[in-house]
Amino acid sequence: MAASAELWSISQLAEAFDTTPRAVRFYEAKGLLKPQRVGGQRVYCEADRKRLSLILRAKSIGSKLSDIKTFLELYGREGEGRKRQLQFVIDKTASEINALKAKRSQIDATLAELRLIHDGARQRLERRTG
């Protein structure tokens, strides 16, 4: 037992996610993380890890921290049953899904162009070399 009680310091957590303690503190200052404190020191649990993971992934696809914050709050409210809350979650996720789909198609278009350039250059190089 007691196998699920893994805890990490801020530097351990940062290193595990290839980021910095400064960044992690910054996310906390922005309200994205609220780790426990043990004598003033931050202690991160598994749930905090997951939140950080989500933060970094959202960041990597271009989301702002302020948007990520509301996004994280959707997880929290997700289980609540009040109708307004549910509708809010539904609307927010729907618009975010559409935004991401749009971004995806922009990426696909850019990928297509890059491949044209890439393949064109490769063919010219082969004609030279071969």
Added chain:
Amino acid sequence: MAASAELWSISQLAEAFDTTPRAVRFYEAKGLLKPQRVGGQRVYCEADRKRLSLILRAKSIGSKLSDIKTFLELYGREGEGRKRQLQFVIDKTASEINALKAKRSQIDATLAELRLIHDGARQRLERRTG
């Protein structure tokens, strides 16, 4: 004839792409655009339009202007035959393609999570309503 000689002022171009003259000037200051000048005033041609289109699309998927600049330069060098140039283009496009693929998969993962939240909330709402 003379149908391809369409030209635009900075504000016309900006409006056409739902951006601002200030932003367009900023891109020029960063070396991403070099429109003709007629008595000091900027005049944009079709090629400039395409460049701006590419800039905005790249921006929308999270590219930095400095990266977009080198990306635009790949187009310029694309036709050149010197081996070093070709290899440079091939390497740059390849790494950019990988980066975009990675970003796309991050988006897909996020989309999957959002759909879970979205559908879950919808079902709970329907059970309430229905």
Added chain:
DNA sequence: CCTTGCCATGACGTATACGTCAAGGGCCTC
């Protein structure tokens, strides 16, 4: 006891991407 190491907060600095005046020039119109 003192150094080493990690932690904390606070304050200032930096890079990116513009927004927002300010001051002035050129052209058209009434």
Added chain:
DNA sequence: GAGGCCCTTGACGTATACGTCATGGCAAGG
């Protein structure tokens, strides 16, 4: 010829996301 309107450059302001000290606490090791 005074007023609009659009253009120019230049300078300063702003939001985001941290980096980089500076300063100090606390705990383990030698």
